[in-house]
Amino acid sequence: MHIRDWPETERPREKLLSRGAETLSEAELLAVMLRHGVSGTSALDLARSLLTEFRSLRGVLTAGRNALCRHRGMGPARWAEMQAALELVRRHHLERLTLGPALASPRAARDYLTARLRDREHEVFCCLFLDSRHRLISFEELFRGTVDGASVHPREVVKQAIARNATAVILAHNHPSGVAEPSQADEIITVRLRDALALVDIRVLDHLIVGDCACVSLAERGLI
Numbered sequence: 001m002h003i004r005d006w007p008e009t010e011r012p013r014e015k016l017l018s019r020g021a022e023t024l025s026e027a028e029l030l031a032v033m034l035r036h037g038v039s040g041t042s043a044l045d046l047a048r049s050l051l052t053e054f055r056s057l058r059g060v061l062t063a064g065r066n067a068l069c070r071h072r073g074m075g076p077a078r079w080a081e082m083q084a085a086l087e088l089v090r091r092h093h094l095e096r097l098t099l100g101p102a103l104a105s106p107r108a109a110r111d112y113l114t115a116r117l118r119d120r121e122h123e124v125f126c127c128l129f130l131d132s133r134h135r136l137i138s139f140e141e142l143f144r145g146t147v148d149g150a151s152v153h154p155r156e157v158v159k160q161a162i163a164r165n166a167t168a169v170i171l172a173h174n175h176p177s178g179v180a181e182p183s184q185a186d187e188i189i190t191v192r193l194r195d196a197l198a199l200v201d202i203r204v205l206d207h208l209i210v211g212d213c214a215c216v217s218l219a220e221r222g223l224i
Contacts, residue, residue: 003031003042012044026057033085038073046073061086062119090115094139101134109170110208110215112139117174117210123150125173127157129166134205137164152189154196161202169197171207180211187223194224 003011009018012028021029030047037043053071054060060068061082068079093112109128116139117124125143128136140160143150150173161169171193173186186209194204206219218224 003037003044027051030057030060033081034078041073050074058119086115094136097128097136097139106217113172113208113210114215117172118212120174121176123173123176125150125152125171127160128170128172129161129164130168130170130205131165132167134168137166152193154189154192157193158196158200158202161197162200166202168203168205170205172210174210178212180209180214180216182207182209182216182218182221182223187218190218190223 009015012024012031015028016024016032024032027044027047030050031043034043034046037046041049050060050071051057054063054067063079065076065079068074068082069076090112093108093115096108097112113126117126123145124141125145126139126141129138129140131137142156142160143152145151157169157171171190175181186207190204190207193207197204204224206217207224209216209218
């Protein structure tokens, strides 16, 4: 039976319109985004099979292009739509950061950095460059490493901060292992960056480490 033949109260799109998106299951939300299924398979059944194969909603949305396109009913266009949906979420979080001081909304900073970095296969070191009122000037990915780490060069961080006329920065990087606990190397580079930036009157406000299910603040740990 096609979804259009279901009772209206059971159709994912109609449920969303009448009750709100938060009332839908993950499979139903995916079905709304997919819009239609394939021959003999409804959009909802296709969504359920995707969740089964990739084990979670996150697994579906972050699946590589080749892996997703191998699934029956999927293809490059649908993979592109999912990537666009993820990027919209990231930009939504970034827009929240640009509306006021980053420190006035630490949740927004963590949400954005988690959305941006959590699913990276390699370690990426980034900076949020802030003005004198701690408003966001720009977000930049400065260094990209292997699965084990990234080489961070304090001189380059200082150079980029000066070029943007920043007066403060929030440092961030991910741990591809999924464990957000800071390593000794993380603590050492934080101190080196703090001291290098202090020479040009730029403050390091925090260093956030993004893991699988957590975002750890070195400032909250008393390490800055």
